[in-house]
Amino acid sequence: xxxxxxxxxxxxxxxxxxxxxxxxxxxxxxxxxxxxxxxxxxxxxxxxxxxxxxxx
Numbered sequence: 001x002x003x004x005x006x007x008x009x010x011x012x013x014x015x016x017x018x019x020x021x022x023x024x025x026x027x028x029x030x031x032x033x034x035x036x037x038x039x040x041x042x043x044x045x046x047x048x049x050x051x052x053x054x055x056x
Contacts, residue, residue: 018026046056 016023049056
């Protein structure tokens with residue numbers, strides 16, 4: 001059997017035992033939180049720049 005990872009340098013990942021559906025729910029929740037934090041930080045940066053006389 002040919003495994004592309006053997007030829008392109010990708011290391012084989014060990015199964016962590018977390019079911020795929022559970023992992024995806026956890027990761028998408030984490031990503032949603034990170035997007036919300038990104039939006040909050042962007043708004044704060046824009047406010048700070050606006051306070052200095054620069055508008056985006």
